[in-house]
Amino acid sequence: MLSDCAFRAQLAIEGQRDLFDYWLHSAGKRLLPARADLDPLKVPRLLPYLGLIDLREGFDRGLFRLAGTRLRDIYGKEITGKRLGEVFSGTCEAYWRRIHDRVATEGLPAHGVVRGPAEGRDHVLLFWLRLPLSDDGLRVDRILCHDTTGPGDRAHVPAEFTLYRYPPALPPAAQGVRPNTARAR
Structure with missing residues (x-):
């Protein structure tokens, strides 16, 4: 497994590095921070880019409890209060299900880059970061x-920069795409 430092070094976006640092700091001596450990006012410039997926009713009933204003532009609709299956449907559903399931079951952060984060949004190149939280x-x-x-x-992004396209014909490992996750235990 990669250390926290190695995981952070892979984050391409400054805001993601800032959020990762805040997430690590918020955990204190625990492996994972709780939602109550986070104060959104400590990272005010990141608020438009943040979302909070609530899994307390189970993974299949997971929903976006909160979604910053920029997420509306990225996903092409308001996603606050929407179930994961409503936001991530069609050809991209399996990709996001694997990502969120892995974060939820392994308790590890994950990040990546994807073109077309949601159905009908193929023109969007998304840099994403997912950080697990645990109350207990x-x-x-x-x-x-x-x-x-x-x-x-899309016209100005080189083809080699696109790491993932839908629909996937093969599992990510067979396509040479490896999810990046890390958290030293």
Whole structure:
């Protein structure tokens, strides 16, 4: 497994590094911070890019409890109060299900880059970060999200910069795409 320092070094966006540092600091001596440990006012410039997925009713009933204003632009609709299946549907559903399931079951942060984060949003290049939260210190009950768009529009992004396209014909490992997760235990 990668150390926290190595995971942080892979984050391409300054706001994601800032949020990761805040998340680590908020955990204190515990493995994972709780939602109550986070004060959004400590990272005010990141608020438009943050989302909070609530998994307390189970993974299949997970929903975006909160979504910053920029997420509306990224996903093409208001996602606050929407279930994961409503936000991530169609050809991108399996990708996001794997990501969120892995964060929830392993309690590890994850990050990546994807073109077309939601159905009908193929023009969006998304840099995403998912950070697990746990009220009881054992079970991940929420996922803190940071989503931001990449540089320029689709016409100006080199093809080799696109790391993932839908629909996937093969599992990510067979396509040479490896999810990046890390957290030293």
